[in-house]
Every structure is written in C-alpha cells, then in structure tokens.
Amino acid sequence: MFGMSHETFLLLDAVVTVIGLIVLITKFKLHPFLALIIAAAFLGLTSGMPIGTIIKAFQDGFGGVLGFVGIILALGTMLGKMMAESGGADQIAQTLIRAFGKDKVQWAMMFAAFLVGIPLFFEIGFVLLIPLVFIVARRTGVSIIKIGIPLLAGLSAVHGLVPPHPGPLLAIGVFGADIGKTILYGLIVALPTAIIAGPIFGTFIAKHIPGHPNQELVDQLARESDSADLPSFCITLVTVLLPVFLMLLKTFADVVLPDGNIFRAFMDLIGHPISALLLALLLSLYTFGYKQGIGSSQMMKWLDASLAPTAAIILIIGAGGGFKQMLVTSGVGDVIGHMAVNAQISPILLAWLVAAVIRIATGSATVATITGAGIVVPVVGMIPGVNRELLVLATGAGSLILSHVNDAGFWLVKQYFNMTVAETFKTWTAMETILSVVGLGFILLLSLFV
Numbered sequence: 383m384f385g386m387s388h389e390t391f392l393l394l395d396a397v398v399t400v401i402g403l404i405v406l407i408t409k410f411k412l413h414p415f416l417a418l419i420i421a422a423a424f425l426g427l428t429s430g431m432p433i434g435t436i437i438k439a440f441q442d443g444f445g446g447v448l449g450f451v452g453i454i455l456a457l458g459t460m461l462g463k464m465m466a467e468s469g470g471a472d473q474i475a476q477t478l479i480r481a482f483g484k485d486k487v488q489w490a491m492m493f494a495a496f497l498v499g500i501p502l503f504f505e506i507g508f509v510l511l512i513p514l515v516f517i518v519a520r521r522t523g524v525s526i527i528k529i530g531i532p533l534l535a536g537l538s539a540v541h542g543l544v545p546p547h548p549g550p551l552l553a554i555g556v557f558g559a560d561i562g563k564t565i566l567y568g569l570i571v572a573l574p575t576a577i578i579a580g581p582i583f584g585t586f587i588a589k590h591i592p593g594h595p596n597q598e599l600v601d602q603l604a605r606e607s608d609s610a611d612l613p614s615f616c617i618t619l620v621t622v623l624l625p626v627f628l629m630l631l632k633t634f635a636d637v638v639l640p641d642g643n644i645f646r647a648f649m650d651l652i653g654h655p656i657s658a659l660l661l662a663l664l665l666s667l668y669t670f671g672y673k674q675g676i677g678s679s680q681m682m683k684w685l686d687a688s689l690a691p692t693a694a695i696i697l698i699i700g701a702g703g704g705f706k707q708m709l710v711t712s713g714v715g716d717v718i719g720h721m722a723v724n725a726q727i728s729p730i731l732l733a734w735l736v737a738a739v740i741r742i743a744t745g746s747a748t749v750a751t752i753t754g755a756g757i758v759v760p761v762v763g764m765i766p767g768v769n770r771e772l773l774v775l776a777t778g779a780g781s782l783i784l785s786h787v788n789d790a791g792f793w794l795v796k797q798y799f800n801m802t803v804a805e806t807f808k809t810w811t812a813m814e815t816i817l818s819v820v821g822l823g824f825i826l827l828l829s830l831f832v
Contacts, residue, residue: 389717392429392712392714395425395428396717399425402421402424403749414701415698418702418704419704422701423436423440425705425714426440429712443707446707447699448696451552455548457656457663460663460689461625461659464667464681465622465666470613474619474622476514478491487522488524489581491515491530492532492577494536495511495537496536497619498511500544504537511533519595525588525592525593527591527799530593531588531813535580535813536580539572539573541782542747542778542821543571546659549747549751549781552699552748552751557774559770559774562653565633571821574824580813587808587809590808591809595800611674613670618670621669621670622662624658629655635650636650698748699752705752705756707756710759729765730776731776733776734818737751737778737779740753740754751777754780755777758777771832772825775825776822778821779822783819784815791810792810
C-alpha cells in the first residue's frame with residue numbers, strides 16, 4: 383500500500399495510532415477509556431481487518447483483561463479501604479516511627495508507605511498517609527520534603543513494580559508471567575530503588591527545598607490518633623501481607639513439589655491471586671472490623687464506598703486490553719517483534735523504553751503499561767530465554783518515569799506539599815525519574831542471575 387511493504391505500513395499505522403491516542407488524551411482532553419476505544423477501532427480499520435474481526439478482537443481483549451484484573455482490583459480496593467478506615471495503616475506508620483526515631487524518621491515513612499502501599503492504589507495510599515507526614519513534621523520539626531519524598535517513593539515503587547497492583551498484574555497477564563516470581567523479583571527491585579529515590583534523594587533535595595505545608599491542610603488533616611484504638615501492628619501486618627505470602631507459597635510449592643501432589647493442588651487454589659485476596663479480605667472483616675467493634679452495616683458502607691472510585695480505572699484497563707488485542711490481531715505486534723529481534727535490542731530495555739515514552743506523552747502509568755505490554759509481547763515468542771517476569775518489571779519501571787504537568791499525581795503532590803511548579807519538578811518529578819531509571823538498572827542486574 384502506498385508503495386510500502388505490508389510490514390512497513392503496519393508499523394507506520396501503529397505509530398500514527400499511538401500518536402493519535404496521545405493527542406486525544408493530551409490535546410483534546412478525551413477520557414482515556416474513549417480514546418483507547420477510538421484508537422483500537424482506527425487501528426483495526428486501517429490495518430485491513432474485517433469489521434467482525436475488529437469487534438471480536440476488542441471484546442476478547444476487553445473481557446480477557448477484566449476477567450482477571452477487574453476482580454483483583456475490586457478485592458484489593460476493599461482490603462485497602464478496611465485497612466484505612468480501621469486505622470491499621472496509621473498503626474504501621476506510628477510503630478515504624480517509634481522504632482526508627484526522630485533522626486531516621488524519613489526511613490520509617492518510606493517503609494510504612496512500602497508496606498501500606500502493597501494493597502492500595504497510589505492515590506489512596508497518598509491520601510491515607512499524608513496526614514502522618516503533617517503530624518510527623520509537626521512533632522519532629524523535620525522538613526516536610528525530607529519526610530514526604532520517602533513516603534511518595536515507597537508508594538510509587540510498589541505501585542509500579544509489585545502485584546497485586548493493577549499495572550503489574552495486567553502486564554503479568556499479557557506476558558504470561560508467573561505471579562509469585564514477579565512478586566519476589568518486584569520486591570527485590572522495588573525496595574533498594576525506593577531507598578535510593580526516597581530517603582537518600584529526599585534528604586539531599588530537602589536541603590535545597592525544605593517545603594512549607596499548607597497550614598489549612600495541616601489543621602484539617604493532622605489529627606493524631608490514639609494508638610489504643612487501632613488494630614495492633616502484628617495483626618495489621620499479617621492481614622495486609624497474607625495475599626503476598628500465599629502467592630509466594632504457591633510459587634514455592636510449584637517449584638519443589640511434583641504435579642499431582644495434593645498440597646501443591648491446594649496451594650494452587652489458595653495461592654491464586656483472586657483466592658489470596660479474597661481470604662485476606664475475609665480476614666480483614668474480623669481483624670479490622672469485628673475485633674475493633676465495628677458493625678456489619680458500617681463495614682458494608684465502607685466496602686460499597688471503596689468501589690466507586692475504581693470504576694474509571696477498571697474501564698480504562700479493559701479498553702487497554704482491547705487495544706492490546708488489536709495490536710496483536712492486526713499483526714502489528716509481530717512486525718515490532720521481528721524488528722526488535724533483528725536490531726538485537728534487549729527485550730527488557732525495549733519494554734522500558736516503550737512504556738517510558740507513552741508515560742511521558744500521556745501522563746498515565748496505566749495506559750503506558752497496557753500499551754507498552756501489548757507492543758512488546760510478540761518479542762517473548764521470538765527471542766528464546768526471555769524472562770517474562772523481568773519484562774513485567776521493566777514495563778512497570780518505564781511507566782513511572784518523568785511525571786509532569788499531564789499527570790494528576792503531579793498536581794496532587796504540588797497542592798498537598800504547597801510547592802511551586804518548579805519545586806514540584808525538582809522533587810516529585812525527579813524522584814519518579816530516579817525510581818524508573820534506578821529500577822531499570824536493578825532489573826538489568828537481576829537479569830544476570832535469573
């Protein structure tokens with residue numbers, strides 16, 4: 383077509399489609415859900431797919447993603463809501479602050495965010511823990527930036543790299559990776575990455591930008607809880623980390639036990655992400671609910687309220703799955719895969735680069751993960767020995783880079799920390815970029831051993 387080979391036309395078609403997707407989201411401010419549907423339809427039509435095939439491919443991609451990720455998202459959000467409303471997150475933060483002391487309070491905030499952030503969305507974890515930043519800054523006299531950046535790094539690292547967050551979970555489904563191994567590798571990469579981008583960078587940048595919190599927000603949010611009314615640290619930790627433990631145990635059983643073993647079959651059941659999160663949620667109804675004297679009606683109100691904010695995210699993820707399937711069905715993915723093989727680009731680096739470019743352009747880590755995974759997945763079948771779990775992490779790391787004015791998180795941090803746009807670039811944007819680049823470095827290092 384137009385004097386080009388079919389492969390070249392498909393590649394150009396994909397480039398035009400992705401650019402169009404970016405323009406729809408950034409220039410015309412179209413909701414990502416609608417933009418992804420339009421982009422998928424455009425790619426299907428221009429690549430020459432029959433109408434029936436276009437519709438079926440999108441439906442298959444949409445349903446295939448939400449059949450897994452949608453359930454995980456709902457259960458994880460409910461668990462996070464129970465932890466938030468019961469004060470379990472507050473207990474984790476207070477316990478770590480007491481353990482680390484005033485001089486190392488920034489480390490306590492990073493570890494608290496790292497633990498609390500495992501079952502929570504970044505935005506939910508941020509709103510949940512920001513009062514603690516204000517309280518600790520007021521109690522200790524430590525700079526709000528020195529305390530806040532480590533908290534942001536802990537939340538963002540697990541958000542991009544550690545299941546059961548939707549981004550990594552989605553990439554696991556696309557790449558066909560093992561969830562237990564991804565959790566293990568994700569924790570190995572995320573913790574040192576969060577340390578470098580959090581306490582270490584935060585201590586440095588706070589010398590130049592100490593920060594001055596909005597006094598009205600401090601007065602409104604910095605309410606200090608009575609530790610006696612909160613769930614205990616151990617109970618909170620067991621409840622929150624139960625799904626991670628079960629998924630890791632399932633992977634261990636799959637490695638050491640033969641097919642047909644009864645215990646392995648049992649672990650395959652309770653260690654599946656849906657089962658693991660469901661069991662943790664049921665446990666939380668007791669540990670964060672009945673044990674705290676909270677009635678059933680109140681807990682049902684919490685659970686109902688927790689689902690409303692996730693509706694848009696679920697739709698975006700589903701539409702992204704449809705767009706991903708269109709890339710595969712149209713043959714674009716195969717063309718990109720062959721190019722990567724011929725150019726001898728490291729699949730890990732390719733996954734990171736694609737996700738990073740889309741993240742910078744759209745401001746959405748979710749869109750970057752969905753689209754990046756869909757573009758890179760054909761490489762898996764063409765290059766033998768590609769570690770699928772590390773591809774998941776590389777895509778997640780790329781999706782974190784260079785948060786700027788097209789990202790809602792940028793403005794969230796700016797307003798709560800009462801910074802100028804320039805100061806937000808020097809703190810939040812720099813921290814996100816450090817997370818992405820350092821995370822990639824650790825992933826490449828890990829690839830030498832796994």
